[in-house]
Amino acid sequence: MVDEVKVSAASQVDGLGGYQQMRRLVLAVLVAVLFAALLFGQSTFPPDTWVHESIEMFGVLLIFLGVVGRLWATLYIGGRKSSEVVTGGPYSVTRNPLYVFSTVAAAGVGAQIGSFTGIILFALLCAGAFHIVILREEKFLKQVLGAPYEAYLARVPRFFPNLSLYDEGDTGSFKPRLLLNTLLDGLVFLVALPAFELIDGMQQSGMLPVWFTLP
Template sequence: MTAMIARPFNQRIRIAGLRLAVLALVPVLLFSAPAVSGLSAALLHGAGILCIVAALLGRFWAILYIGGHKNRTVMQDGPYSICRHPLYLFSTIGAVGFGLMLESVTLTLLVGGIVLAILTATAAREERDLRRMFGGAYDAYAARVPRIMPGLSGFSTPQRVTFDTGTLRRNTRDAMVFLSLIPLAEALNWLHAAHPLSGLALW
């Protein structure tokens, strides 16, 4: 089912919320250090890099499906068959990866939880507009597919997918933000090792 193109969703609340969350986390990131070390720290660090790479690839995967179709149809294929907001799913995975790279389970839960909460609230706001645009078609989709946490059993995809290169190009910069989390985490780890600013150790 298709609908007339509507104005873009107002993302200012999401962006402002994420920025405020980052600012609030700055003292925690700077004045804490992981309580784990050795093999445990290395495993967390490696898992974090894998999560960030998965977030980057996952966002490109979602963009390939939604590019050129947003606000025109209820996309239900590929990543949109396992959750209604795969871009938010992979953004949360990237945030979890950042916490893992800092080698702290506490920071992983904190960063991932804050990002998930903000994106869940944003998704709920967006869905009110989607229900007005697509009516029963979106209601049926929402009844079958979870919002952000994926349900893999419902995966489906056509043999061929068309995508808009302009949309892919515009979203490349956003996706690259997640890649920048790797050197940022490395810099914070170096700072904690070379210049410990506090005795606050977070497991």
């Protein structure tokens, strides 16, 4: 179900656009900083062992789940975030599915070091950074969408999905450009796959020093 609360001011869309740009910036900076830090870190599980390889493969699954999930969420939100209360599909179980799936993908990036700690560290830092953006978005959307959004806040959890609330709802009008933008944003996660393989190779050859290890 989509509760359509139309708002006429284009400036309201522009206002939320600032938060969306912040989301992209937070995501890019966070991944870059963590990637740089892990240039000198290594898993306690040696490369080519079954544990190391299993963690990496699990991470690949998380990355693809995150990218596909972000596309799914975009199919529903479709640029309507500041003009309607969208309550269908992924938005029926969590108010911020784009951030949830981004966190899942970030956990997958952390797994590419072959470490359980990497998964947890990337997920927690990503979720924490997005939490700040979420709070600012909620304040803005309360002003723009009013009572229907307040009711949505009371019914659907902010972050962790409640699958019992699922309702397929209506995707509204389809906007290929927004879907393409979301896909391109998600490519930053896929870059981790060859990047961490390169780091592993450079560490094993001695080109990069190892300053710390993670279980």
